[in-house]
Amino acid sequence: MPDRMDDAEGFFGLEEIEGVDIIKQGDGGVQFKAKAGKPTKSIIKPPSEDDGDEWAGFSDEDSSKKSPATEKTPAATKVKEDKKSKKDKKKEQNKTKKDEQNSKEQKPKESKAAQSQSIKAGLSFAALDDVEEDDGVDVSAWDGLNLSPETFTALSKMKFSSPSAIQKASIPAILDGHDVVGKASTGSGKTLAFGIPIIEHYLDQRGKQEGQSDKSEKNKSPIALILSPTRELAHQLGKHIGELIANSPDTNARVALITGGMSIQKQQRQLATADIVIGTPGRVWEILSTGTGLIRKMQKIQFLVVDEADRLLSEGHFKEMEHILNALDKHQAGDIADMDEEEEEEEPSNRQTLVFSATFHKDLQQKLAGKSRWTSGEMLDNKESMEYLLKKLNFREEKPKFIDVNPESQMAVGLKEGIVECPAMEKDLYLYSVLLYYPKHRTLIFTNSISAVRRITQLLQALQLPVFALHSNMAQKARLRSIERFSSPTANPSSILVATDVAARGLDIKGVNCIIHYHVPRTADAYVHRSGRTARAGESGKSILICAPDEVVGVARLAGKIHSKKTKKAEDSNGPSKKIPLESLDIDRRVVARLRPRMSLAKRITDSTIAKEKVNTEDNWLRAAADDLGVEYDSDEFDQSKGRGRGRGGGRERREKEASELSKSEMAGLRAELKQLLSQRVNIGVSEKYLTAGRIDIDALLRGEGNDAFLGHLDPLTF
Numbered sequence: 001m002p003d004r005m006d007d008a009e010g011f012f013g014l015e016e017i018e019g020v021d022i023i024k025q026g027d028g029g030v031q032f033k034a035k036a037g038k039p040t041k042s043i044i045k046p047p048s049e050d051d052g053d054e055w056a057g058f059s060d061e062d063s064s065k066k067s068p069a070t071e072k073t074p075a076a077t078k079v080k081e082d083k084k085s086k087k088d089k090k091k092e093q094n095k096t097k098k099d100e101q102n103s104k105e106q107k108p109k110e111s112k113a114a115q116s117q118s119i120k121a122g123l124s125f126a127a128l129d130d131v132e133e134d135d136g137v138d139v140s141a142w143d144g145l146n147l148s149p150e151t152f153t154a155l156s157k158m159k160f161s162s163p164s165a166i167q168k169a170s171i172p173a174i175l176d177g178h179d180v181v182g183k184a185s186t187g188s189g190k191t192l193a194f195g196i197p198i199i200e201h202y203l204d205q206r207g208k209q210e211g212q213s214d215k216s217e218k219n220k221s222p223i224a225l226i227l228s229p230t231r232e233l234a235h236q237l238g239k240h241i242g243e244l245i246a247n248s249p250d251t252n253a254r255v256a257l258i259t260g261g262m263s264i265q266k267q268q269r270q271l272a273t274a275d276i277v278i279g280t281p282g283r284v285w286e287i288l289s290t291g292t293g294l295i296r297k298m299q300k301i302q303f304l305v306v307d308e309a310d311r312l313l314s315e316g317h318f319k320e321m322e323h324i325l326n327a328l329d330k331h332q333a334g335d336i337a338d339m340d341e342e343e344e345e346e347e348p349s350n351r352q353t354l355v356f357s358a359t360f361h362k363d364l365q366q367k368l369a370g371k372s373r374w375t376s377g378e379m380l381d382n383k384e385s386m387e388y389l390l391k392k393l394n395f396r397e398e399k400p401k402f403i404d405v406n407p408e409s410q411m412a413v414g415l416k417e418g419i420v421e422c423p424a425m426e427k428d429l430y431l432y433s434v435l436l437y438y439p440k441h442r443t444l445i446f447t448n449s450i451s452a453v454r455r456i457t458q459l460l461q462a463l464q465l466p467v468f469a470l471h472s473n474m475a476q477k478a479r480l481r482s483i484e485r486f487s488s489p490t491a492n493p494s495s496i497l498v499a500t501d502v503a504a505r506g507l508d509i510k511g512v513n514c515i516i517h518y519h520v521p522r523t524a525d526a527y528v529h530r531s532g533r534t535a536r537a538g539e540s541g542k543s544i545l546i547c548a549p550d551e552v553v554g555v556a557r558l559a560g561k562i563h564s565k566k567t568k569k570a571e572d573s574n575g576p577s578k579k580i581p582l583e584s585l586d587i588d589r590r591v592v593a594r595l596r597p598r599m600s601l602a603k604r605i606t607d608s609t610i611a612k613e614k615v616n617t618e619d620n621w622l623r624a625a626a627d628d629l630g631v632e633y634d635s636d637e638f639d640q641s642k643g644r645g646r647g648r649g650g651g652r653e654r655r656e657k658e659a660s661e662l663s664k665s666e667m668a669g670l671r672a673e674l675k676q677l678l679s680q681r682v683n684i685g686v687s688e689k690y691l692t693a694g695r696i697d698i699d700a701l702l703r704g705e706g707n708d709a710f711l712g713h714l715d716p717l718t719f
């Protein structure tokens with residue numbers, strides 16, 4: 001595993017390799033040999049991941065001789081050349097094969113020594129051909145962007161045949177040395193919009209350094225610092241940019257991931273040799289402030305990227321962002337101890353600042369675009385404000401280039417938005433109904449609290465749905481594991497992830513078909529980012545809000561903000577409208593009624609499990625406190641004293657207590673009853689009319705088609 005990727009304690013570094021024999025040698029060593037015949041899969045690591053001596057068994061002499069091309073070639077020409085050379089190679093190979101066959105007929109058996117010789121020399125040509133055959137798509141649509149051949153190859157291998165709008169607009173501006181503020185809808189490829197120019201810069205630098213005396217690893221400094229608001233997003237950025245590097249021939253830029261939840265020492269080591277640093281502000285500052293000369297190195301970066309900028313600049317991360325930005329511009333500073341924040345005015349910086357998001361609120365947008373400016377007096381009075389941070393970004397240009405590729409709407413083009421109205425106490429039931437209406441949909445459910453994530457996850461688990469949880473109180477490894485299990489290509493296609501807004505921004509999980517907002521998001525931006533986890537990269541997807549009657553007004557306001565341009569256009573032509581611009585979904589109430597018994601059983605089981613956990617935690621805590629005080633702990637006595645003088649909240653406590661007192665056998669009884677209900681199709685035996693009215697397509701049922709939660713025909717949601 002190359003150092004530039006964080007390997008999550010070794011997990012991501014494991015790779016299964018097919019078509020290889022391991023041969024034990026007399027001296028205790030092992031040798032790897034390609035199996036005879038054409039392997040089903042490539043057994044060659046991408047050249048960029050070639051970590052040299054470890055893979056002595058597969059020598060790839062050609063690639064080691066290759067010198068990196070620095071000249072920029074139009075993709076079309078390159079692809080044509082590749083194709084031509086492939087054809088020629090094939091012809092030659094066919095000829096060689098024929099020749100070989102002829103000579104085989106004359107010399108039926110080659111000596112064993114000769115055979116092993118041919119294996120030692122590396123892979124068979126068939127294997128090489130296999131690798132080339134798999135290769136990429138036509139990338140001539142990227143031609144005008146003046147990219148290097150390495151990047152063309154990577155894009156081709158990644159099958160990105162054309163740039164997205166934000167890539168097309170931002171890449172040339174960044175390559176021309178401008179500061180860029182980029183706004184584009186969720187899932188529109190913003191990562192590579194800044195990732196590609198960074199790699200181009202890396203390749204350019206490398207080209208210039210060739211021939212010069214070797215810069216030692218220790219003196220190396222990173223070219224880019226990319227800041228992200230969450231750990232998951234930082235990991236994903238690392239993965240995405242890592243893929244670009246891995247697919248780009250002879251490019252070995254190192255990426256260091258600097259996020260919380262992982263070992264600091266390891267990250268410090270990685271940072272010392274990194275080309276690109278990706279991290280969350282808290283941990284980045286924690287490491288920089290250790291005073292080991294890292295600040296001085298970071299001051300040499302060529303690019304500062306602030307991803308999901310509206311969040312990074314306004315919420316929670318203020319202090320750390322301020323420290324980092326101060327440190328980057330504090331000249332002569334090498335050590336945190338030397339720093340005095342107000343000591344001097346920042347000099348114009350030589351680095352480019354790149355600021356990206358799908359949502360910039362108006363004020364921020366105007367400030368970023370340099371349309372409204374501030375005075376330094378204002379700044380000093382207002383040190384806690386976002387404007388202060390903006391100033392600290394220290395753009396090298398008076399006005400950065402503001403690129404907004406979809407000013408009309410922030411929502412992805414392929415996204416459908418719907419709303420399900422239901423009684424406040426029945427959200428769980430309606431959530432379950434929606435999930436059953438959309439089987440084989442990978443669904444992400446958002447809630448506004450960690451306790452709701454825990455409860456809904458347990459509830460859906462009780463209902464035997466494949467569900468995982470994600471919230472910020474989980475250990476980092478558990479967080480990554482949940483995402484991995486939810487998103488893996490081999491995961492159940494109906495898998496469900498219940499999450500807080502920690503998953504709302506930036507996460508790029510393939511194949512998420514549906515977003516459900518169990519709680520109405522607190523801000524319009526949160527709605528945009530949550531919904532943006534589906535319908536990415538030109539795909540389609542659904543976003544469904546589950547909404548109680550007293551939330552409708554808030555939702556209307558929220559939807560109005562998001563679709564203000566659409567609503568305004570409609571109003572201009574049809575007059576004022578109070579309609580929410582989300583499609584209202586009618587769920588058949590008979591279906592909901594049939595699901596009710598399942599839900600009430602599942603709720604009792606879940607409430608009891610949670611109440612028991614709570615009692616245990618409280619009990620342990622009180623026992624420990626009693627131990628510390630050296631007194632006897634009697635839980636009954638404590639409960640009685642707690643009950644005295646109770647006012648509001650007493651009812652909930654009583655219910656919790658009752659739930660926690662369900663005996664093991666009562667719980668087993670509930671579980672058995674629920675299991676029995678779940679084993680039946682939803683509408684079986686409820687209405688004989690279904691059978692007699694011919695609404696059941698028995699053949700389809702036998703073929704395993706349709707919605708197998710229901711027996712027979714179900715009016716689909718027109719959405």
Ligand SMILES: Nc1ncnc2c1ncn2[C@@H]1O[C@H](COP(=O)(O)OP(=O)(O)OP(=O)(O)O)[C@@H](O)[C@H]1O
Pocket residue numbers: 159160161162163164167184185186187188189190191192357358505506507508532533536537
């Ligand atoms: N040119 C391209 N052609 C096809 N797919 C692309 C292209 N560029 C990026 N993608 C894919 O599009 C998906 C979304 O990209 P990315 O995560 O960069 O979006 P984003 O705009 O940053 O989204 P968000 O605002 O949610 O963070 C990724 O899976 C990426 O692999």
